Amino acid sequence: MGNLSDLSKMVEPDRVRKEVYTDAEIFEREMERIHETVWIYCGHDSQVPKAGDYCTVQIGRQPMIMVRGKDRKVNVLYNRCPHRGNLICGDRKGNTGDQFRCSYHAWTFHHDGKLKNIPMMESGYAGTRLNKDSPELCMKKAARVETYRGFVFASLSSSGPSLKEFLGESIVAFDDMCDRAPGGEVEVVPNCFRVIQHSNWKLFMENQIDALHPSVVHQSTGRAAHEVEKLLAKEAKSGEAPLSYHMLSAFATVTIDKWDNFQTINYPHGHCILTGYMGLRPQDPDTLAYDKIMIKAYGKKRFEEIVGVNIHHVLVYPGLSVQSPLQQLRAVRPLGVDRTLTEIWHFRLKGAPEAIYRRSLAYYNLVNSPATLINADDLENFWKCHTGLSSDGGDWVSFARHHGRDLEKDGVVSSAPNMGTSEAPMRNQMKAWAKFMKEAR
Amino acid sequence: MKQQHEVEQFLYRQSELLDTKQWQKWIDLFAADGIYWMPPDASYKTWDGQPAIFAEDKNLMKVRMLRVLHPDAWSQRPLWETNHVVSNVVIRKVAKNGDIEVASRFHMMELRRDDVRHFAGSYFHRLKKTKNGYAIKLQRVDMANAQAAYDYVLQVWV
Structure with missing residues (x-):
């Protein structure tokens, strides 16, 4: 490989050459033209x-x-x-x-x-x-x-769009996270978890908003959590197990077809919003106490707007994945063409009750810690993908799912109703990638 | 001397259960309200309300065990091999009722397909004296590796 003059031949609307993930020279170019240029x-x-x-x-x-x-x-x-x-x-x-x-x-x-x-x-x-x-x-x-709103970005290029212009609609990641605090501010929970995956950074970014994968990849944990959840619910006075079990069991109980009810909205710089709830507006006493504080701070109307924001994940291309309703943020740091570090942070909603912090902390520990019950199988797939892509068993990576059925308006591409598992986000990321790669610094 | 011997045997048995993948028996070593805790680094004073690599009661331990045994636990096929060596066992405190606090050090070799990893660190056990020996109220695991990024992740208890 190494022939970079013809990058356009590497990215087609519904498929991508494998070298995009495995070629060391392409990695150097994308560091220069993407990560060391954009915010x-x-x-x-x-x-x-x-x-x-x-x-x-x-x-x-x-x-x-x-x-x-x-x-x-x-x-x-x-x-x-x-x-x-x-x-x-x-x-x-x-x-x-x-x-x-x-x-x-x-x-x-x-x-x-x-x-x-x-x-x-x-x-x-x-x-x-x-x-x-x-x-x-x-x-x-x-x-x-x-x-x-406290989130610090840098660009190593003196020209280009401002941060706000670059973020565009994906800015909702930070608004949604901060607005959920009664005072509109979050603070970092000290120290992050740091985990290395053995694959190209792009696999992580694609996986984060791949609505089809959870029920396949995370079945084992979903089933295991559901078993224990049922036992705990039977024992509990309220008849309900702690919410953290639901967060895990949803990976199995939300069956493969239901993920089509989610929707992705994809933006020109490669950013993406994945909509959909994980049952995050329960009516338990902790939530009701939080609601009361929020209504006092914002008024009923604004409060409903804030907690009604329907977001599961926001992806800020090329290196950030934000789960704003759970105050989790993962920053991707490419170490090489086949090694990627993720830094995983948790934020505290300033002024919110301790119970709300503990709820998202449970998710942080169970899903995002280095003993993760979830990401372990993602990392396994990333390594398998990288190893397979490095072989001569094929030349292309396919992103054809629901291709041609997405809805497009003013450069924004949304998955069509009931087609949330469309590979639109991957197509959109690669489109942005090709555009960045073509632009001289 | 007898107590030292008993405690050592208990710790050896615990690590043997891990290495032979007898996870239910391993979980059974914990008291009903027992906690297995691995803090992100040595500065943490409590597992409660803090980020933690592991902070598991017996219910969560059960989730972890059932997950690992599920046929679709992709990262666990094949199951990893581990080999623990536990040493430097020092009794720190003995209460009147026989409850005991003990510090030790471990070294674990883990094999995952073709890859070997080494983890080392210290254990702190708070043990409750029962009719049938000891039950773990709290096991704290401090990794000597804590300041490095995790190259891949941990899946079963250390």
Whole structure:
């Protein structure tokens, strides 16, 4: 492979060449033209509450630092000393005090990356090409940084759409999550789960909104949870098992045909909304107590609008999957053509009762932890897909399901009624991929 | 000495049940309100209301066991092999009623198809003295691997 001049031949409306998932050179190009160009999620500003707080984050192939400055501004810098290229932060997070200090030759930098001091600056650099004001003595900043409702994004390209323009309708991921808090704000639950899958990053993005897969892939856990759920319901005074069992059993009790009742709505940059409930508006005392607080904060009408938002998943292309009703966020960090890291975060609705936090926490632990009862079988499939795609047993990946039956209006493609398992999201992602790949930086 | 011996035998038996996949018997070692807990890292003080890799009562343990035994548990075909070695057993506290707190260390080799992984760390057991020996009120598992990303995931208890 390696012939990138003809990328258009790799993506057809209903199928894609296997090399798109397995070719190392294509991976390098997509890092450059997609991940290192468009808006990528860095983190939430509650991860760095105090001046000097930082965490490291990978954007495409670039090691970056997200840091809170003394001016309260969140900066995103390349994690690289301008002197000899040393990483400035070796730790994943911490507080750097009022400066960054390189561990190699003790160059120091302000939180915005500007040079603070070099040991023996005068004697060492007098008469050289460098002086204290040389821009090449600063830590390089991400070209653009923008925050929406506390969610920090960076783009390594100085041109392109603004964050809001780029997010378009997918911005509902953050609105839906934050609006569900009485004060309209969320905060991160410290630390994320980090899991590596042995496949290309695109398989993860496709799987997240693949409405057909759950009842096949997660049958084992759905059945197991349903067995125990039935026993617990029989024992319980209320006649109901804890909601967390329902969250798991739904993978089996929602049968394969029912997933067609879901709908995907697909947007030009590759973003996607998967609609559909998992029974998330129960009438138990915890929910009713929460409803009361919400109605007090927003009024009845606005409250109904907020909890009525019908979202299961929002996918922000190319690297973010948000389950806003459960306050979970997964950020995809490609490590190589065949290795992908996901960082999985949980957020707390500020001002909501503890019981509501615990409900989504149960989902976070059972579905998204490194001992996951659900994702284990997804990761298994990703590895199997990658291994099969690397073979000579075929050249194409098919996305033909319900092709030609989707509804399209103004560039937005929706699955048709009762065709929620349409492979429209995969077709749409690859269409966006091909467009990004063609665009020169 | 007798107590030390009893506790050691209990821990060895627990790891043997895991390695021989006798999961129901393994679950039976827990008290009715027993909890199996693996915190994300050593800084966590309680399993309750916190992110956790495992935080399971006996009901959730049963879900995990039934899942692994289901024919469509794709990631478990073939079932993984494990080999635990438990050592450094130190009794930390003995209550008047015979309840006991014990710390130990483990090393686990896991084989999944062609891939070997190694996990190591420490156990903390809070054990209740019963007529038939000990029952686990709480087992805390701290992974020495905790600061690294998980390369693939864990499926059965460690």
